[in-house]
Amino acid sequence: MITIYGPGCTILDDPDGACEGCWIDLIEPRSEDISRAARMAAVDEKLLRHALDMHERPRIEVDDDATLVVIRTPHIEQNGDQRRYSTVPMGILFTRANVVTVCQIEDESLTHILSISRSAPDGFKQERCLCNIVKHVTMLYMHHLKEISAKIQEVERDLAESPSNDDLKFLLNLRKAVTYFHAALKNNDLIIDRIARKGLAVCNSYKLMFSEDDLDIFDDALIDIRQGIYMSKIFSEVLDSTANVYSSVISNNVNQIMKILTSLTVILMVPTLITSMYGMNIPLPLQEAEHAFGVVGVVSIIITSGVILFLRFRRLL
Template sequence: MSTEDGLREQPPVLAKGSWIYLIAPTKEEMQEVSRGSGIPLDFLEYPLDEEEIPRIEFDDSGVLVIIRVPVARGSTYDTVPLGIIITEDVVITVCPEDNPVISELGSGRAKGFYTFKRTRFLLHILFNASVLYLRYLRQIDRKSEGIRIMLEHSTRNKELMDLLDLGKSLVYFTASLRSNEIVMEKILKLYLSGRTGGGEEGRFIKMYEEDRELLEDVITENKQAIEMGDIYTSILNSTMDAFASVISNNLNIVMKFLTAVTIILMIPTTVASFYGMNVLLPGQSSPYAFTGTLLVSALFSIAVTILFRRRHMF
């Protein structure tokens, strides 16, 4: 698609100023794009590796920028690699699955977005990724708060596993955000060193003053997302530790209660056992022997119950 002069239309394949968006492309599709653009096939294959780390790689035919973008999968969150390939004529994005970072640009809602402004296009993607991280981080915080409230009334395994899943999502987010930050800082260093205006890098990443302002905004948003991720991770870990202590404490209380009840119930059994022996016992011939046995058992049980109560075993 092309957005030059505010028009959105389907241009010929690899037309100058085009944006080619590949979602989980086949081998044949990647080979076709590689032949048409002149970029190495590896540039198209790297972003399809789920474990690919963010980085910048230069080649005579273009530059490859890989970042990790967030995706929501039901109640959990993850990150996937997104490759942005910039040549002298086109911009190519490659991702193993569709994601809101690119979808929003493709919808035409983004302001000041033009595919022929390649560096601005790259910065818009970075900015959208940082904003999406912030959005998902707030969602994670709201979900964890809801689970915390549920755990106050019930300590089922499901809620604990949900908290664990959110904690894993936060770890993925903060790790990806820090890796993205390295890419952003490298782009800023290229600009400050003057290498975006000439040389091999400058052929593909040409940055102007307004682009630097956008890049600084991107870095600021990314740093804010990192800080939020660290804060939410700390809160979630504290919550998990607190509920682990509560569960352990509840177990101790239950065990203490059951122990006290067992001791109290053993008293009547012990007294009755004495009078069940086939030996001479005091008062065994009395018509009130059974009643006396019950009274003694009751008195001992009441006395032990009062003692345990004073020691807060109930």
């Protein structure tokens, strides 16, 4: 889908030719959308397609016609009742006269971020556009990390009460989410720090000039990003230790059950052995006695009780 915004965030239905000063937004674009956007912005289609690669890492690519900045943004996948956290690349393409944003996946949070950025004062200005997107993407990371922190505490309570496969699977999903966030935040940090320190060349013809307010936004974003990196690292260690502890608990429970079952098997083996012997069709002691059944029963009880006492003494029961 392609949407073209003019100054004042007005949607242009069918602009003719080059759309100078426009913001071209590509979300889940088709091939014809990419071709149209490349023609309107006068850029090579390859630059737009680079940002559509789901495995693209944050980077900066400066071309004669445009400059591409790729960052990774949070993405929520709704799978039934469960939410899965991941990241997707988003490309911000700066030309001499346009801004083009492109993302392979439609995400409600990302759409909201771009809408806020466009609506902000000087939102169509390239410097402020980049600052606003970076700021709100970072805030979204922090929001999701706080959600993950709450979910970790919740799943720990559930596992403490009764460990289940669903809880362990949910723990695995959280571990994957934290890993994705940690990798994305580290790469975003490198790109944003480089832009804040050295600026950003556009089309090899000029460099974006960031004001003090813009640099303050970058500084705040970098502080949040580095806090997010620290949080994701801590969460990763917590999730690893939690998973290891509950794996050990489950293994210990299985061992306890097997020990009890083995002890019961040994206890039942004694009367089974004695009664089996007296079921044989051969001459046996006491077989002519009047109280043979009672004697055999008492002997079985005594021997079985001795086995039980022995197992309890050795803490096997």
